[in-house]
Amino acid sequence: MNNSTDKSLKYARWIAIATLAALAITGFGQMPLYKRYYVSSIPGFRWTADYYITHNIHYAGAIILLTLTAYYTTRYFMQFRGVYRITRQGFGIILFLAVIAVSGILKVIASQKGVYFSLDFIFFLDLLHIIFSVLFLISAGIFKIIKLPWVERLEK
Amino acid sequence: MNHKISRRDLFTKGAKRTAAAGIAAVALPQAVKGATGSELATLLDLRKCIGCEACVYACKDSNAKKYPEPVKPFPVMHPVKRVKVEDWSENRDETTRLTPYTWLYIQRVKVYYNGKEQELNIPRRCMHCENPPCANLCPWGSAHKQSNGITVIDTELCFGGAKCKDVCPWKIPQRQTGVGIYLKFAPSLGGNGVMYKCDRCYDKIAQGEIPACITECPEGVQKIGPREDIIREAKAIALSEGVYLYGLEENGGTNTIYISPVPFDVIDRALEKGDGKPHIQPVADSMASADLLSKAMVIAPLAGIAAAAGKNFRMLKKIFSPEKENNE
Ligand code: SF4
Ligand code: SF4
Ligand code: SF4
Numbered sequence: 001m002n003n004s005t006d007k008s009l010k011y012a013r014w015i016a017i018a019t020l021a022a023l024a025i026t027g028f029g030q031m032p033l034y035k036r037y038y039v040s041s042i043p044g045f046r047w048t049a050d051y052y053i054t055h056n057i058h059y060a061g062a063i064i065l066l067t068l069t070a071y072y073t074t075r076y077f078m079q080f081r082g083v084y085r086i087t088r089q090g091f092g093i094i095l096f097l098a099v100i101a102v103s104g105i106l107k108v109i110a111s112q113k114g115v116y117f118s119l120d121f122i123f124f125l126d127l128l129h130i131i132f133s134v135l136f137l138i139s140a141g142i143f144k145i146i147k148l149p150w151v152e153r154l155e156k
Numbered sequence: 157m158n159h160k161i162s163r164r165d166l167f168t169k170g171a172k173r174t175a176a177a178g179i180a181a182v183a184l185p186q187a188v189k190g191a192t193g194s195e196l197a198t199l200l201d202l203r204k205c206i207g208c209e210a211c212v213y214a215c216k217d218s219n220a221k222k223y224p225e226p227v228k229p230f231p232v233m234h235p236v237k238r239v240k241v242e243d244w245s246e247n248r249d250e251t252t253r254l255t256p257y258t259w260l261y262i263q264r265v266k267v268y269y270n271g272k273e274q275e276l277n278i279p280r281r282c283m284h285c286e287n288p289p290c291a292n293l294c295p296w297g298s299a300h301k302q303s304n305g306i307t308v309i310d311t312e313l314c315f316g317g318a319k320c321k322d323v324c325p326w327k328i329p330q331r332q333t334g335v336g337i338y339l340k341f342a343p344s345l346g347g348n349g350v351m352y353k354c355d356r357c358y359d360k361i362a363q364g365e366i367p368a369c370i371t372e373c374p375e376g377v378q379k380i381g382p383r384e385d386i387i388r389e390a391k392a393i394a395l396s397e398g399v400y401l402y403g404l405e406e407n408g409g410t411n412t413i414y415i416s417p418v419p420f421d422v423i424d425r426a427l428e429k430g431d432g433k434p435h436i437q438p439v440a441d442s443m444a445s446a447d448l449l450s451k452a453m454v455i456a457p458l459a460g461i462a463a464a465a466g467k468n469f470r471m472l473k474k475i476f477s478p479e480k481e482n483n484e
Contacts, residue, residue, distance in 0.1 A: 032317035033346075036238050050292055051323050052442070059449035063456045070460025078468045108450045111292035111443070113408070122297030137218045144168055 009072075016068055023061040027133060029054035034054075083154060089143050090150035098137040103129040105124060182305070195286065196361070197386040197411040200279060203399070204375045205263050208278030210253050211369035211378075215260045216282075218368035219356060222311070223248070223257050224350060224452025226334030231343035233333075239348055240333040256332035256352035262371055263433065265426045269418045276416065276423060278338030279355035279369070279377065280434055282307060282328045282409035283403055286383075289442040290320035290329060299329070299351070305383060305411040306356040313337060315348035325442055326434035327409050329353040383411060390415060408441030 022024070029048050034040045040049035047053045076084070103125045110117040110125070117125075143150065177368040216352075226245050233239040244250065260281040267274050288307045290299045298313035299320045309320065309329060315338045321329045329351035338347025357367035370378040379386070387404065390413045394401050402414040416423065424436045441447075 024175060027456035028292070030319075031346075032295075032319050032322075036235070038235070038238070048315040051319060052445075055293060056445050056449060059453065060423065063452050066453060066456040067460040067463075071458075071464045074464030075462045075468065078464065079471065105453070108453060111287075112450070113443075113447075116301060119297055119300045119313075122300055123313060126295060126297050129419040142198065 001128065011079075012068055012072065016065065019061045019064045019068075022057060024133065024137060026054040026058040027130075031056070032105065061106070062108075066101070069101075084151045085154050086151050087149055089139070089148050092139060093136065093143075094149050096132050096139065099132040100129060100136060105133070163472040183401075191301070194384060195303075195307065195360070195411055196356075196380055197284075197383040197413060198370070198387050199379045199381075199390055199413050199415065200377055201379075201393075201415045202276055202377075203415065203417050204277055205262075205277040205279060205377045206375055207264055207275075208374065209251060209262055210372050210374055211279055212258065212260050213264060214368040214372035215354070217260070219355075220354070222352075224311075224335040224352065225334040226332055226349070227339065228334060230334040231339065233348060238391050241333045242277050242349065243333055244330070245332065245334075253430075254328060254330050254349075254353070254434070255432060256330045259352065259354040261438065263427060265423055265428075267418050267422050267426045274418060276418065278414070278423070281369075282356070283326065283406070283412040284356055285355075285407045286409040287407075287441070287443045287447075289323040289325075289407075292443060292446070293323050294320055302358065304358075304361065306358045306361065308355045308358050309351050309352045309353060311336060311352070314350045315347035316351055317347060318351060320351055323442065325439040327431070328434060330432060370458070385455060386413060402436060406439040408443060 025048070028034075030051070034045075034095065035049040040046050106117075107122070107125050109115055110122055142148075224245065226243065230241050230243070233241070244255040244257055247255070250260050251258055251456070254261055260279055263278040263280050265276050265278070267276060282289055283309050284305055286305065290309075291301045291307050292299075294300070295317070296313050296315065296461070298310045298315075298387050299307065300310065301307045314336055316333070316336055318329070318331050321327050321331070330353065331349050331351050333349040336350035338349065341347065357365070357369075360367055366380060370380055379389075381389075390401055390404065393399060393415055400416045400419050402411040402416065402420045405410045414420075418437050420438075427433075427436060429435050
């Protein structure tokens with residue numbers, strides 16, 4: 001594996017972190033909290049109280065993350081499998097992200113014209129999405145603090 | 157007070173009239189129930205509405221069991237300056253605007269059009285949008301759409317954050333403080349009651365009955381049926397009688413179509429608007445950009461896979477033809 005691959009992974013990592021942060025901020029913004037608790041009163045943060053803006057940024061973030069995930073998952077199976085190893089905590093994170101992604105995608109489908117999901121199912125999806133988002137944020141934070149990597153480079 | 161009694165009288169008259177017209181009129185024909193899988197829509201012919209409010213009181217009587225019974229005193233909600241108590245429980249008879257106890261009211265306008273002064277009465281309530289942002293953006297799915305085109309707010313799940321009202325182009329849902337699930341969690345920190353609006357008498361519809369406001373109208377202003385039929389009829393009337401339509405394209409299409417002899421921009425200019433008093437202006441599809449982004453979401457993983465495969469293909473090519481590279 002050459003240097004340019006490592007470099008591209010480094011960039012991808014930062015793009016993913018920035019996107020995840022945007023997704024978390026706009027995701028929590030789907031609850032009516034930012035206006036109530038004056039977040040939108042901070043100069044430059046007025047947009048956080050506009051549900052359409054936060055919703056669209058959330059969707060845009062999901063697009064970036066899905067593209068990156070598909071790209072690196074494909075490359076992992078085609079190329080990196082012998083170079084990197086996903087750790088146990090990495091698999092945990094993948095599981096959390098998968099639940100968030102699947103419930104999110106189902107929610108997007110539910111929001112299409114002419115698609116009807118039952119109230120119970122939508123409520124279940126909403127709960128799943130938010131619970132796993134919180135689990136993801138907490139576990140990612142803990143792994144970062146105690147320095148447990150999600151992936152490891154295999155020694156050759 | 158007299159005013160109200162006379163309206164109540166008219167309501168009774170309307171009821172009698174319906175009874176006289178035959179109870180069959182109250183039952184929803186199979187086709188109307190959406191047996192065809194289609195959404196239900198209503199057609200309101202404003203030329204017929206006399207503003208008697210029989211529909212308003214019919215709605216109140218029919219839905220009284222669903223009205224909020226708030227617990228008082230209300231919990232103190234923080235930050236106190238930001239979170240306002242909204243209490244309509246002492247003012248349940250208000251009929252000049254939408255409230256948690258008035259899901260339908262009559263807007264009265266005087267308009268000058270074609271050199272003539274005209275008075276119009278406009279029954280206003282939820283439009284039951286085809287792609288309702290109130291439902292799509294509700295964080296708990298409490299506001300949700302049914303397959304028959306009805307948008308309902310589940311009062312047991314609603315926290316009263318009023319997001320549905322904020323994203324509704326007409327600001328229809330109305331809040332009552334001191335009621336609902338938020339009281340069971342942290343009432344001082346999150347939530348502020350429950351949102352209420354016309355639920356198109358979904359429970360009656362489910363039983364094959366027609367909503368109260370339709371059956372009790374003495375003038376037959378409203379009509380309910382499968383969306384395609386209602387739209388076809390509305391368009392035919394507009395074409396043959398030179399009237400104007402509202403609700404067909406608004407917010408990407410709604411299930412409430414108004415017919416008016418006066419253009420709606422003229423009406424809107426004369427309309428008293430404000431909280432609980434919706435406008436009647438053109439409305440772009442609120443979900444248009446989200447819908448566009450959701451299409452991009454379908455393409456995103458495919459693009460990622462294609463890009464990765466392309467990259468690997470180039471690498472494999474390099475690996476398997478080293479001579480060529482060396483020769484270069
Ligand atoms: S819709 Fe019918 S019941 Fe309602 S105000 Fe108009 S005429 Fe009266
Ligand atoms: S009119 Fe407002 S409340 Fe009614 S369905 Fe449309 S967005 Fe929701
Ligand atoms: S459809 Fe039912 S809930 Fe809606 S305005 Fe008519 S009577 Fe009221």
